Amino acid sequence: MKDLFYGLWPICRKEFTHIRRDPTTLFFTLAVPLMQLFLLGLAVDTNVRQIATAILDESHTPQSRQFVDKLAASDSFHIVAHVDSADKLDSAIRAGKARVGVRIPYDYARRLQEGNTASVLVLMDGSDSSVAGQATNASTGVAMQLSLTQLLGNSPMPVEVRPSVLYNPSTRSANFFIPGLIAVLLQMMVILMVALSLVRERERGTLEQLTMTPVAPLGLMVGKMIPYGVMAFAELCVILAVMRVVFLVPVHGNVLTLLVLSVPFLLTVLGLGLIISTKAQTQAEAFQLAMATILPSVFLSGYIFLIENMPPFFAVLSKLVPTTYYIRILRGVVLRGAGLQDLLLDAMILLVMGCAATGIAAWLFVRQQQHA
Amino acid sequence: MTPAITAEGMTIRFGSFTAVQDVSFQVGKGELFGFLGPNGSGKTTIIKALCGLLTPTEGTGTILGMDIRKQAAEIRRHVGYMSQKFGLYEDLTVAENLTFYAGVYGIKGTQAEQRTKELLALTGMEPYLRRRVGALSGGWKQRLSLCCAIIHSPQVVFLDEPTAGIDPVARRSLWDLFFQLSGQGVTFFVTTHYMDEAERCGRVGYIYLSKLAAIGTVAELQQLPAANPKGTVRVQIEAPDASVELTRLRSMRGVREATIFGRSIHALVEQHDLEAIRQQLSGASVEPVVPSLEDVFVTLTYEIMKER
Numbered sequence A: 001m002k003d004l005f006y007g008l009w010p011i012c013r014k015e016f017t018h019i020r021r022d023p024t025t026l027f028f029t030l031a032v033p034l035m036q037l038f039l040l041g042l043a044v045d046t047n048v049r050q051i052a053t054a055i056l057d058e059s060h061t062p063q064s065r066q067f068v069d070k071l072a073a074s075d076s077f078h079i080v081a082h083v084d085s086a087d088k089l090d091s092a093i094r095a096g097k098a099r100v101g102v103r104i105p106y107d108y109a110r111r112l113q114e115g116n117t118a119s120v121l122v123l124m125d126g127s128d129s130s131v132a133g134q135a136t137n138a139s140t141g142v143a144m145q146l147s148l149t150q151l152l153g154n155s156p157m158p159v160e161v162r163p164s165v166l167y168n169p170s171t172r173s174a175n176f177f178i179p180g181l182i183a184v185l186l187q188m189m190v191i192l193m194v195a196l197s198l199v200r201e202r203e204r205g206t207l208e209q210l211t212m213t214p215v216a217p218l219g220l221m222v223g224k225m226i227p228y229g230v231m232a233f234a235e236l237c238v239i240l241a242v243m244r245v246v247f248l249v250p251v252h253g254n255v256l257t258l259l260v261l262s263v264p265f266l267l268t269v270l271g272l273g274l275i276i277s278t279k280a281q282t283q284a285e286a287f288q289l290a291m292a293t294i295l296p297s298v299f300l301s302g303y304i305f306l307i308e309n310m311p312p313f314f315a316v317l318s319k320l321v322p323t324t325y326y327i328r329i330l331r332g333v334v335l336r337g338a339g340l341q342d343l344l345l346d347a348m349i350l351l352v353m354g355c356a357a358t359g360i361a362a363w364l365f366v367r368q369q370q371h372a
Numbered sequence B: 001m002t003p004a005i006t007a008e009g010m011t012i013r014f015g016s017f018t019a020v021q022d023v024s025f026q027v028g029k030g031e032l033f034g035f036l037g038p039n040g041s042g043k044t045t046i047i048k049a050l051c052g053l054l055t056p057t058e059g060t061g062t063i064l065g066m067d068i069r070k071q072a073a074e075i076r077r078h079v080g081y082m083s084q085k086f087g088l089y090e091d092l093t094v095a096e097n098l099t100f101y102a103g104v105y106g107i108k109g110t111q112a113e114q115r116t117k118e119l120l121a122l123t124g125m126e127p128y129l130r131r132r133v134g135a136l137s138g139g140w141k142q143r144l145s146l147c148c149a150i151i152h153s154p155q156v157v158f159l160d161e162p163t164a165g166i167d168p169v170a171r172r173s174l175w176d177l178f179f180q181l182s183g184q185g186v187t188f189f190v191t192t193h194y195m196d197e198a199e200r201c202g203r204v205g206y207i208y209l210s211k212l213a214a215i216g217t218v219a220e221l222q223q224l225p226a227a228n229p230k231g232t233v234r235v236q237i238e239a240p241d242a243s244v245e246l247t248r249l250r251s252m253r254g255v256r257e258a259t260i261f262g263r264s265i266h267a268l269v270e271q272h273d274l275e276a277i278r279q280q281l282s283g284a285s286v287e288p289v290v291p292s293l294e295d296v297f298v299t300l301t302y303e304i305m306k307e308r
Helices: A008-021 A024-041 A062-073 A086-094 A108-114 A131-151 A173-204 A204-210 A216-243 A255-279 A281-301 A313-316 A324-338 A338-370 B043-050 B070-077 B095-103 B109-123 B138-149 B168-183 B195-201 B218-223 B241-250 B271-280 B293-307
Strands: A051-057 A079-082 A100-103 A121-124 B005-014 B019-026 B031-037 B058-063 B079-083 B156-160 B189-192 B205-210 B211-216 B232-238 B255-261 B264-270 B285-288
Touching: A008 A024, A008 A216, A008 B095, A024 A216, A024 B079, A051 A062, A051 A086, A051 A131, A062 A079, A062 A100, A062 A108, A062 A121, A062 A131, A086 A121, A086 B031, A086 B293, A100 A131, A121 B058, A173 A204, A173 A216, A173 A255, A173 A281, A173 A324, A204 B079, A216 A255, A255 A324, A255 A338, A281 A324, A324 A338, B005 B043, B019 B043, B019 B058, B019 B264, B031 B043, B031 B138, B031 B168, B031 B195, B043 B058, B043 B156, B043 B189, B058 B241, B070 B079, B079 B138, B079 B205, B079 B211, B095 B109, B095 B138, B109 B168, B138 B168, B168 B195, B189 B195, B195 B205, B195 B211, B195 B264, B195 B293, B211 B218, B211 B293, B218 B293, B232 B241, B241 B264, B255 B293, B264 B271, B264 B293, B271 B285
Parallel strands: A051 A079, A051 A100, B019 B211, B031 B189, B031 B205, B079 B156, B156 B189
Antiparallel strands: A100 A121, B005 B019, B005 B058, B205 B211, B232 B264, B232 B285, B255 B264
16 A cells, blocks of 8 residues: 555655745746636626617607616616617617617507507517527516506506525526636646646656656655645635635535535546646647646536536536536535535545546556556 | 676567567676667667566566566665656755655655765765755766665666766766776666767677677677678778878778777778788778777677678
8 A cells, every 4th residue: 555655755745845946836826717717707797687779669659658668677678779760770780789679669559558469579689699588588578567567457466476596596697607617717727737747747857767766656646636736725715715705606505515525626637637647748738638628627517508408418428527516516515505415426426536537647657658 | 696687588569669679688786787779779678677667578687686577666666767867856956856866765864864965975965955956067967866866775776878968077977986886786787878988887788779789898899700700800090191091991992891090090891902901001000900899889780780
């Protein structure tokens, strides 16, 4: 057992000395993820509000004005223009001045008074699907509400839905996205750090020297993992604090639970970094390979797209992406207040993945010596 | 006495490429063994196999009686290795490098302190202890690299082109260190391209095209039949303007090889053309001579190429 990890502590200690010796690199390693967190955290807001809207009111009646007022009163629409022809309505949308065009026909009030269905045309710019969806829902809502008032007069609503969102009640998108972002940033930082550190040794020839010493492959691997794991853990604490204090994302669960459950994820990405380091001959190559791991962890992990909506093939693929499980853990603890038992399975899967990745890296390393 | 290093019928293939073919030799304890051959001839591969880093396709070997196939981990605890790449961490200090390698070889506490002191005294590195390795000159890096490679007092040390690219003075003093340690019973296995270094070695092996072409003491190699082909004589030609004569000589009948050696010419000529050549070089002295080590290797290389 001791032989299996021979050389672990000397390697670990030396790695800490490297880190201490180079404060500039240390600073950038720690600062870059934070900068990205600020940039992306401030930019990403998928809640659709205040959609630019153009109005063509051909009816010019109190009823039509009531409809426009209702639209304007909802948070969804922001009326930017009143136009006087269908052509101008079209061109406002085409030019991008308005995302939505509302046309109230000349017979709107008359049909209402006669008890017929009065129709309102809502034109939408479909180039942004979330805007179109929100505009449909909101305008239908306004129409429904007006219809009911028309039918019921002053009598109370027969049925009412009272939505109550349990977790993330304000449905702020930041609350949803920032925990996912943490997983992606942490992964990028860890993979780069550990992969570059080993490839640097390969480039400078110290790796060749190490292979001639009694250092065991696993001793070398784990000796490299510990210092960078500790750094990543410190960075995680800072990021979580920024998330809470700057982005005001409430943490519903136990932070300690979250930190404990982060360890298996760190293990996995450290292992991935090591695998990359066995494949890359130069630091530039390692950098590119590390970047390549970011794509699946952004698009297949549920960070942006719901796994439930993926085609079966990609849904299966997403189960192979470690970030998937960590995002579940992060969102679980931060948004839903999930505890250790609720997320144990995800953590176990990550633990298995992490051990496997480390083992594979050591095996690849040994195999490489045989062919060098 | 068991030899320090043995290789028996060692063949190493990478796919269809044969890097080492049927190589056998022995190096005795305390010997300083020189290993020569062009780049890519398989020198480093043999060292790696002997350290148990890669398994030979065929054949086997031992280090201090330990089987390279079965006791690789054990072997690496008892051998030192140093290459022209230094294997040092440039951002760490001399002391930190020494501490790291001591740790890697499992040497701790007072034992490590004692040994470090010993090595510092041996190499005169004491004043540089707190200096970053990146700021050291090539010669000092080489010395430190040697210190790191022998911090665990190995009985066998592999040196892979240890003096490539350092100045002659540093080279000389490094070799003095090798001799000093060799005198203490440490076995050295040194690869080099420098003939003068090879001539300092007790015994020399020459590997060419993956095969061990010759092995023996310098004197033995000079007497090799392959280095002195039948019907030829090796002569030293003293001429006032050697480089002009060399061009002329090379165009003459019966001259197999000719090269400048110091201020004279070494040539391998056909016996029956010797008199004719002597006459054409009127005025120059032409005397039979023992081949230099370089002559031996060049002739060997030609002979092997002719056979193929």
